Amino acid sequence: MLAEIITIGDEILIGQVVDTNSAWMGRELNKVGIKVKQITSVSDDAQHIVQALEEAKQRADVILITGGLGPTKDDITKLTLSKYFNMPLRRDEATLANVEAIFAKFNRPMIDVNIRQADVPDGCTVIQNKNGTAPCMWFEVQGKIYVSMPGVPFEMMYLMEDEILPRLKKTFSLPIIIHKTILTTGIGESFLAQQIEAIENSLPVHIKLAYLPKLGQVRLRLSAIGTNQQQLQDEVEHFAAQISSTIGQFVVADEDIPLEKAILNLMQSEKLTLSLAESCTGGYISHLFTQHAGSSAVFSGGAITYSNDLKESIVGVQHHTLTAYGAVSEQTVREMAAGAIRHFKTDYAIAVSGIAGPDGGTPEKPVGTVWIAVATKSETISKLFTFSNKRIQNIERSATAALTMLFNLLKQDLNKVHKKA
Amino acid sequence: MLAEIITIGDEILIGQVVDTNSAWMGRELNKVGIKVKQITSVSDDAQHIVQALEEAKQRADVILITGGLGPTKDDITKLTLSKYFNMPLRRDEATLANVEAIFAKFNRPMIDVNIRQADVPDGCTVIQNKNGTAPCMWFEVQGKIYVSMPGVPFEMMYLMEDEILPRLKKTFSLPIIIHKTILTTGIGESFLAQQIEAIENSLPVHIKLAYLPKLGQVRLRLSAIGTNQQQLQDEVEHFAAQISSTIGQFVVADEDIPLEKAILNLMQSEKLTLSLAESCTGGYISHLFTQHAGSSAVFSGGAITYSNDLKESIVGVQHHTLTAYGAVSEQTVREMAAGAIRHFKTDYAIAVSGIAGPDGGTPEKPVGTVWIAVATKSETISKLFTFSNKRIQNIERSATAALTMLFNLLKQDLNKVHKKA
Numbered sequence: 001m002l003a004e005i006i007t008i009g010d011e012i013l014i015g016q017v018v019d020t021n022s023a024w025m026g027r028e029l030n031k032v033g034i035k036v037k038q039i040t041s042v043s044d045d046a047q048h049i050v051q052a053l054e055e056a057k058q059r060a061d062v063i064l065i066t067g068g069l070g071p072t073k074d075d076i077t078k079l080t081l082s083k084y085f086n087m088p089l090r091r092d093e094a095t096l097a098n099v100e101a102i103f104a105k106f107n108r109p110m111i112d113v114n115i116r117q118a119d120v121p122d123g124c125t126v127i128q129n130k131n132g133t134a135p136c137m138w139f140e141v142q143g144k145i146y147v148s149m150p151g152v153p154f155e156m157m158y159l160m161e162d163e164i165l166p167r168l169k170k171t172f173s174l175p176i177i178i179h180k181t182i183l184t185t186g187i188g189e190s191f192l193a194q195q196i197e198a199i200e201n202s203l204p205v206h207i208k209l210a211y212l213p214k215l216g217q218v219r220l221r222l223s224a225i226g227t228n229q230q231q232l233q234d235e236v237e238h239f240a241a242q243i244s245s246t247i248g249q250f251v252v253a254d255e256d257i258p259l260e261k262a263i264l265n266l267m268q269s270e271k272l273t274l275s276l277a278e279s280c281t282g283g284y285i286s287h288l289f290t291q292h293a294g295s296s297a298v299f300s301g302g303a304i305t306y307s308n309d310l311k312e313s314i315v316g317v318q319h320h321t322l323t324a325y326g327a328v329s330e331q332t333v334r335e336m337a338a339g340a341i342r343h344f345k346t347d348y349a350i351a352v353s354g355i356a357g358p359d360g361g362t363p364e365k366p367v368g369t370v371w372i373a374v375a376t377k378s379e380t381i382s383k384l385f386t387f388s389n390k391r392i393q394n395i396e397r398s399a400t401a402a403l404t405m406l407f408n409l410l411k412q413d414l415n416k417v418h419k420k421a
Numbered sequence: 422m423l424a425e426i427i428t429i430g431d432e433i434l435i436g437q438v439v440d441t442n443s444a445w446m447g448r449e450l451n452k453v454g455i456k457v458k459q460i461t462s463v464s465d466d467a468q469h470i471v472q473a474l475e476e477a478k479q480r481a482d483v484i485l486i487t488g489g490l491g492p493t494k495d496d497i498t499k500l501t502l503s504k505y506f507n508m509p510l511r512r513d514e515a516t517l518a519n520v521e522a523i524f525a526k527f528n529r530p531m532i533d534v535n536i537r538q539a540d541v542p543d544g545c546t547v548i549q550n551k552n553g554t555a556p557c558m559w560f561e562v563q564g565k566i567y568v569s570m571p572g573v574p575f576e577m578m579y580l581m582e583d584e585i586l587p588r589l590k591k592t593f594s595l596p597i598i599i600h601k602t603i604l605t606t607g608i609g610e611s612f613l614a615q616q617i618e619a620i621e622n623s624l625p626v627h628i629k630l631a632y633l634p635k636l637g638q639v640r641l642r643l644s645a646i647g648t649n650q651q652q653l654q655d656e657v658e659h660f661a662a663q664i665s666s667t668i669g670q671f672v673v674a675d676e677d678i679p680l681e682k683a684i685l686n687l688m689q690s691e692k693l694t695l696s697l698a699e700s701c702t703g704g705y706i707s708h709l710f711t712q713h714a715g716s717s718a719v720f721s722g723g724a725i726t727y728s729n730d731l732k733e734s735i736v737g738v739q740h741h742t743l744t745a746y747g748a749v750s751e752q753t754v755r756e757m758a759a760g761a762i763r764h765f766k767t768d769y770a771i772a773v774s775g776i777a778g779p780d781g782g783t784p785e786k787p788v789g790t791v792w793i794a795v796a797t798k799s800e801t802i803s804k805l806f807t808f809s810n811k812r813i814q815n816i817e818r819s820a821t822a823a824l825t826m827l828f829n830l831l832k833q834d835l836n837k838v839h840k841k842a
Contacts, residue, residue, distance in 0.1 A: 013447050013457040013460065014447050014451050018441050022433075023436035023440070024436060027435065028436075030435050036434040038462060039433065039434065039460075039461070039462035040461050042459055043458070074631045113611050113614060152634070190492040190493070190532060193493045194532050200494065209495070221432070282711025282712070282720075283725070284704065284711070286708075286725045287703055287705045287708045290777075291812070291816065293812055296728070300731060303724050303735065309721070310765060313764070314764075314765075344731060345730065358714050390575065
């Protein structure tokens with residue numbers, strides 16, 4: 001069963017918004033055994049939308065369309081579908097009631113364009129959108145299914161979860177797709193490939209291995225397609241175990257979770273707590289942790305000590321250290337980490353201080369110079385990194401480096417504890 | 422001049438990575454007057470890649486291809502292009518030297534797959550990649566240009582900026598595209614449209630207006646295409662000024678910047694400083710500010726007081742307040758904001774405390790309950806929000822709400838100051 005995603009909107013093509021919807025949809029469709037064959041982004045242009053539909057129906061059984069359903073003039077998806085399927089618009093009373101209810105809830109007057117949100121192509125199945133005024137429309141035409149959804153992420157997500165995926169599962173007899181991901185750090189893609197070459201060569205044709213590198217991490221993904229869930233699961237687990245036993249020292253997690261989530265899981269199981277003292281990463285590492293449900297069991301909080309004053313007052317860096325060595329120095333970052341342990345009363349702490357750029361560099365400390373420390377009550381480890389001259393990249397790379405340092409320290413400490421036990 | 426972007430990689434189709442490259446490329450291409458007609462994401466499958474190339478060359482003059490150039494087996498872009506253009510692979514000495522230099526720099530041994538990175542289709546122009554081992558390849562075939570680049574964002578970005586865009590500018594005589602964006606908060610898309618309907622109807626055909634709504638904000642984008650830069654600029658400014666004067670009270674910025682950047686600009690011009698005390702947003706708001714170059718002129722830092730202990734010890738919330746009213750309460754969030762002003766010595770402070778979910782809700786305070794306060798030395802404003810049951814969404818909406826509250830308070834305070842002056 002193949003799907004194609006068509007996103008409609010000039011804002012994606014000119015890069016004013018990043019299309020995050022398609023990745024989410026791809027993930028959810030895969031879980032129910034529907035493979036996304038292609039993702040196509042086209043402009044708010046009727047002829048172009050029609051062309052994309054024509055091409056998509058050659059490739060896919062289900063065509064999922066997002067965007068272009070707003071009440072304003074640049075939104076032409078509904079009108080285009082109405083003409084394409086030769087289904088004139090009719091006023092849908094249930095949709096009108098939904099639009100009216102939404103306006104009543106927010107106590108706002110309705111205007112003509114809002115009422116027109118209730119017009120739908122005569123012949124589609126209308127699916128009410130509880131979170132917005134644009135209805136979702138389901139078309140079955142010549143053996144293909146077309147679904148038009150709003151592009152607003154939370155409206156689309158709720159419609160997919162509650163309405164579209166259950167209907168697709170009912171409509172089709174779906175194959176099963178199993179993915180298994182292994183997250184590694186500290187080894188490059190080609191070296192990983194060399195170490196597991198024999199395993200890769202022994203994979204049956206219905207199991208594929210992919211390498212997904214990203215800033216000092218490589219995720220390995222095994223994907224199996226078939227009809228027998230248990231058998232596929234067993235096969236994938238078998239090969240995953242082979243891979244893990246071959247490259248064990250680089251493995252962070254044997255599931256598809258990010259590095260910080262692997263740390264949270266490990267620390268939670270050991271009942272350990274964490275705090276942060278961030279300077280150049282400016283809250284990014286804390287955000288990485290706290291985006292995960294349940295992070296408060298491990299993450300107590302921390303400080304963003306952007307100014308030198310706050311480095312002294314919140315985490316207790318000595319004034320002399322800052323004047324003698326500077327804010328971006330091994331001495332400062334070690335005091336930040338140790339201060340976080342003391343002031344925030346946690347088992348582990350991360351501290352980062354660097355020059356994210358694009359300005360603020362000097363010949364001795366160019367943009368991209370970052371000191372990172374990880375600490376416990378009894379030890380502090382510090383390391384110097386030299387990244388690039390791009391601010392966002394430096395922030396992200398600093399985060400990955402800090403998380404890797406913390407993960408390695410945790411592993412080492414837990415090995416000691418378990419050896420003693 | 423039209424371009425098509427083709428991204429190659431199963432990881433995008435199964436949603437394991439979000440395609441951020443294409444938005445960035447769309448933005449950069451637009452700046453030099455190249456319009457992206459379509460973005461197409463296809464799998465690591467030779468036949469599918471060829472089909473995408475066949476379709477793209479019907480639509481576009483330039484086809485930019487990213488991804489599938491890694492050293493591992495699942496990367497087949499280079500081989501596919503070699504066959505598609507009937508250009509057998511040859512070993513490129515300059516590329517080999519580049520690969521060797523990169524391995525020497527990191528002091529790592531080279532293996533056979535690394536050496537094969539230096540094989541290129543005989544007939545393309547090879548552009549060396551200083552940031553990675555996969556070379557960039559430029560093909561000119563039957564009047565169309567095809568460029569194959571690595572999918573790793575920072576490698577692609579550097580190649581586009583330093584190599585591809587300059588070459589495209591040299592090759593084509595490009596039309597000029599001017600965009601102008603107005604950022605608004607506090608008004609819905611359809612009401613905006615109603616208020617500026619007359620202006621929209623008076624736009625000439627070469628100027629388009631688009632509405633880009635996102636979590637309580639709507640960006641209006643005017644786009645003009647033509648050949649006379651100054652004339653286009655004047656026309657766009659003329660209509661932007663008309664729009665701004667009609668909906669002035671909702672306008673945050675008249676350029677394409679996010680809300681937090683508009684705040685940073687405003688505060689920097691007034692020499693004001695800001696600190697944060699974040700609970701449920703967990704560093705996200707601080708990260709929004711600190712991702713921008715120069716934010717340190719305004720943003721001093723702050724605390725992420727996830728635990729109650731840290732709410733007391735870092736920002737001075739009274740123990741009694743927490744036990745009597747709870748961490749998610751008006752009293753607590755007001756003390757957090759006032760505490761941030763006192764402890765972090767800034768002119769303004771934001772404090773957020775809420776239940777991001779998915780767990781932790783109660784009948785009185787369900788998931789999505791968020792208290793936000795903004796404060797100066799002399800006043801504190803607080804507001805209760807009830808968002809959804811989705812964690813990431815609650816964090817993002819809390820951030821937008823907090824930023825909007827701060828922006829409005831700033832505008833109000835500055836109006837008072839300017840009236841006095």
